[in-house]
Amino acid sequence: MGVFELTVPPGSQVPPPHSHTRNEECVYVLDGILRYSVNGVVRDLQPGEWMHTPPGSVHHFSNPHIGTARALIILTPDVGAQYFRDVGAIINAGGPPDREKLIGVMSRYGLVPAPPR
Template structure:
């Protein structure tokens, strides 16, 4: 078995466990969010449902008009087309499992990392273009 791929986007770490994009199936990755990290803007997915399960720490997660502080063992799901976002305003890092179906794949995170890690501040126009290619729509 090969080691899961680790992609770093700023302070965020994405450890891809299952890349389902090849067969348009379910994907699974572990996301580590240090305290106060820059996070993606709230967005929706045209093609994907997302479910988040907290392993460690506390993650603030929003879906449409509902915002919750999720603790270890908590689950929150995002239906296709619902606006969602997250943050970690707490001192301890948060570590979560995220399942996407169908998966957008690890290449999405590689593409975003190449922009975010290249310049400070990152070029938001390029990030929005990558998001659009993978069916992510910024929340208005």
């Protein structure tokens, strides 16, 4: 099991919709409002609210709201800290994230990007 805190600035739209081949995920909001979608069910989660993502479910989060959102993410089994370092390197490279590089990292860790809508 892996647990980490996620900070999502206003206007964030990362990561792209995806599923996990080997992991289930829960998101529990600590501060702000986090928009979370699982298999097309979209909720604006407030502090104390959570949502579960079974393996194979397409999910996505964003923050279209004014304030920063913070959440705890629980993954079982854990994907490992290196995944987040690899994603962070792409996101923090400057400018919009390179979608192809992001998808490449996701694929190496068993995350499957959802087909574009």
